[in-house]
Structure formats: structure tokens, C-alpha cells
Amino acid sequence: MPHTGKGKALEVGRQALNYLEEAGAAVVLEPEAARALGRDDLALPAPSWEDLDAVVVVGGDGAVLRAARALTQDTTPLLCVNVGRLGFLTEVDHDALEKALTRLLAGEFHVEERMMLKARLTRKGEVFADVVALNDVVINRGTFARIIRIEATVDGELVFDYSGDGLIVATPTGSTGYSLSAGGPIVNPRIDAVILTPICPHALASRSVVVHADEEVVVRVTASHADIMVTVDGQVGFSIAPGDVVRIGRAPRPVRLVRFGRDRFYRELRERLGQGKAYTIPGEGGLDA
Numbered sequence: 001m002p003h004t005g006k007g008k009a010l011e012v013g014r015q016a017l018n019y020l021e022e023a024g025a026a027v028v029l030e031p032e033a034a035r036a037l038g039r040d041d042l043a044l045p046a047p048s049w050e051d052l053d054a055v056v057v058v059g060g061d062g063a064v065l066r067a068a069r070a071l072t073q074d075t076t077p078l079l080c081v082n083v084g085r086l087g088f089l090t091e092v093d094h095d096a097l098e099k100a101l102t103r104l105l106a107g108e109f110h111v112e113e114r115m116m117l118k119a120r121l122t123r124k125g126e127v128f129a130d131v132v133a134l135n136d137v138v139i140n141r142g143t144f145a146r147i148i149r150i151e152a153t154v155d156g157e158l159v160f161d162y163s164g165d166g167l168i169v170a171t172p173t174g175s176t177g178y179s180l181s182a183g184g185p186i187v188n189p190r191i192d193a194v195i196l197t198p199i200c201p202h203a204l205a206s207r208s209v210v211v212h213a214d215e216e217v218v219v220r221v222t223a224s225h226a227d228i229m230v231t232v233d234g235q236v237g238f239s240i241a242p243g244d245v246v247r248i249g250r251a252p253r254p255v256r257l258v259r260f261g262r263d264r265f266y267r268e269l270r271e272r273l274g275q276g277k278a279y280t281i282p283g284e285g286g287l288d289a
Contacts, residue, residue, distance in 0.1 A: 001030060001033065001046075001055055001056065001057045001058065001059075001063065001066075001067050001070075002016075002033050002036075002037075002057075002058040002059065002063075003058060003059030003060070003062070003063040003083075004032050004033050004036050006059060006083065006084075008083045008094070009058045009059045009063070009083050010033075010036055010037065012058050012081060012083055012094045012097060013033065013037065013056075013058045014037055015097055015098075016056050016058065016081070016097060016101060017029070017037065017039070017042075019097070019098055019101050020056075020101060020105075023101075023105055025105065027042055028042055028043075028044040028049060028052075029042045029043060029044070030043070030044075030045065030046055031043040031044070031045060046070050046071060049071075049074065049076070052074075052076045053076070054076060054077050054078070054079055054104055054258065055067065055071065055076050055077070055078050055079070056078075056079050056081065056101070056104075057078050057079065057080045057081065057090075058081045058083060058094070059081075059082075059083060059084060060082060060083065060084020060085060060087055060090070061084065061087060061088055061089045061090070062084070062234075062235065063080075063084075064078065064080045064089040064090060064134075065089070065134050065135055065233040065234075065235060066233075066235060067080075068116065068132075068134040068255040069131075069132050069133070069134065069232075069233065069235075069236075071255075072116065072132045072251065072253060072255075073253070075253065075256060076256070077109075077111045077256040077257065077258045078255065078256065078257055078258060079091060079092075079100060079101075079104055079109075079258040080092075080257065080258070081093070081094055081097055081100065082094065087272075088176060088268060088272055089134075089173070089257070091257065091258055091259060091260065092260070092287060096287055099287050100260070100287060103260060103287065104258065108260070109258045109259060109260050110259050110260075111256045111257065111258065111259065112190075112256070112257045112259045112263075113254040113255070113256055113257075114134065114171070114172075114173050114189055114254055114255050114256075114257060115171055115172070115173075115192050115213055115250055115251070115254050116132050116133060116134050116171065116250075116251035116253070116254060116255055117132065117133045117134075117136075117137055117169065117171055117194070117248055117249070117250065117251055118130070118131070118132050118133075118248070118249055118250070118251040118252070119131050119132075119133065119137045119169075119230070119232065119246055119247065119248045120246070120247045120248075121230060121238060121240060121244060121245070121246055122244065122245045122246075122247070123240075123241065123243075123244045123245075124243075128238075129230075129238050131232045131236060131238075132232075132251045133171070133174075133232045133233050133251075134171065134173055134174070134233060134255055135170065135171065135173060135174030135177050135178075135233045135234070136168050136169060136170035136171065136174040136177060136178055136179060136232075136233065136234075137168075137169045137170075137230065137231075137232055137246070137248055138166060138167070138168050138169070138178060138199075138229075138230065138231045138232075138234075139166050139167050139169075139219050139221060139228070139229075139230050139240075139246055140165055140166030140167075140199055140228070140229055140231070141165050141166060141223075141227060141228060141229075142227035142228055142229050142239075143227060146223070146224075146225055146227065147163045147164055147165065147202065147223075148163070148164070148165070148166065148221050148222070148223040148228055149161075149162070149163050149221065149222045149223060150162055150163075150164065150166065150167050150198070150219065150220075150221060151219070151220045151221075151222070152167060152196060152217060152218070152219045152220075153217070153218045154196075154209075154211050154215050154216070154217055154218075155215045155216055156218075159196065159209055159211075160196065160198060160206065160209075162198065162201045162202060162203045162206050163201070163202045163203075164198055164199055164200050164201035164202050164203070164206070165199040165200040166198075166199040166200075167196065167197070167198055167199060167219060168182055168184065168195075168196070168197040168198075168199060169194060169195070169196055169217055169219070169248050170184065170194070170195045170197065171189075171193075171194065171195075172187040172188060172189040172190075172191050172192075172193055172195070173189045174195075174233075175187040175189075175195050176269070176272075176273075177234075178234070179195055179197045179208070182197045182198070182199050182200075183197065183207075183208065184197035184208040185208055185210065186269065187210065188265055189265065190263070190265075192212075192213035192214075192250070193210050193211065193212065193213050194210070194211050194212070194213055194215070194217060194248070194250075195208060195209075195210050195211075196208060196209045196210075196211065196217065213250045214249070214250055215249070216247060216248070216249045217247070217248040217249065218245060218246070218247050218248075219245070219246040219247075219248070220243070220244075220245055220246075221240065221242060221243075221244065221246075222242050222243065223242045224242075225242075226239075226241050226242065228240050228241070228242070228244075230246060260287050261287070
């Protein structure tokens, strides 16, 4: 699954394809990627993928988010190769591609599971959208700077009732994204939890709340206008109207990520968020662990 909008991702995707085929692996590609790489013979829509050993995702974190949603009904592990900037979710950089694929084919890896969210949008009791998210589900005002009123309950108990710009409902994976920028906590992705972070609340006491992963979050929005949006992983959006209800909870299946070494979450925090020069513990993470 190379990012078809990035030339570098397509180049690395072609390298991965050639290496895998030379190693005797059977490969399929999404139709758009197959056309971009001139391999229409390998085209197969992702919903038809069955019995795969692994999926190689080439791009940045955006490509990983898209792949996680596209394959949410599957338990196939994802090897994520970074050609972007941050790469919080990716396992290896593109210059280590062949070494990573060698270990993948040899089965020399373990799998890390990350919880996902499922959101159901209803209007007058009727469901009009069901979506999943790896990072976050965000309810916010639309184009114009007009506040909305947010009411959020957790397992039926009122937690938030305020006016502001919106609410971020994030997984621990998404805690280092939009939620962090809005003042939310950083949560280790191995913890199953849901983070609720208000966006520019008009209330001095509104702070982020971390709730149990199995509790259901119900968000209701009221406003004097209809310029309200729900965005999923910053990639998919829906317009909602005052009175619509958004129900959010743990998705039935997690995303499964290929890992080659020990957990590197805290090291990546230092490196990606610029908290000083990172140091390396001998044997820590990566392809050499």
C-alpha cells in the first residue's frame, strides 16, 4: 500500500515489490497503486484481500492511518515504512527497506496491537455513518468562528457541558497528535484508554479526561447554526446538524503493527517532539535488536 500521491513512496513501493517478487512472495496491490506502478496484473481491491501474511505500507503516518481504516476487518499485520517527516507510527525508514523485508519474510518480528475507535453518527434516531479511527474522532465547528455547545457523557454520566470550538476523542496512539496540541496528555499506546480533550473551551475548569477504553462516549452538539463537522483521523469528514448524536467506543478489532525490536515509544517522543538529543540504549529497538 504505497501512498500514491507521493513520488518517493511510489519509488520505494516499486523497490519493495521487486524485492518481494524476487524472493518468491506473492504480491497484490490496490488498483490505484497497480496503475501507478504499471502492474495492473497485481490489482486487487483491499476489501478482497484474503489470507495475507502481511501488508507493507509505504508513506508517512497519514498512509498508516488510511491503511488501518481500510483493513479494519482484517487481522493482517502492517509493516509501515516511513518516507514522510514524523513517522510516529512507522517502524522503519525507507533506507532500511530491504533489511526489514528480509526479516519480515523470515518471520523475525513480533506484532504490537493498537486499539481503534468506532464512531456511529445518528440523526433523529437513524444511523447515517459508521466509521473507525486509529488516531481520533473530532467534533468541531466548521469554517466560521462560531462556537458550539458540547455535551459529552461517559456510560451515561455527564462529563462535559460547555461552549467552545469542539471536542477531541482520541486513542492513546492519537494522544501525540491533535489532542496534544490542544493541551491533552501523552498516553502510552500500550494502554487501552480514551482521551477526551476540549478544544478552546469557554470554561476555566475544562480539562482533558482519560476514560476506560470500554466505556461509551456520547457527544451531543447544539448550536444556532449548522456549520459543524466530525472528522476522522483528520482524513474523513462529515457534516452534522444541531441535535445529531455521535457515539464513540472501542472498535471490535485493533490494528496490528509489525515490530522488530523492543518498544521505542519514549525514545521516539524525544526524537520526534524535539526534547533534546536522543540517546540509544544498546540493543534498543530497530532492526538491529
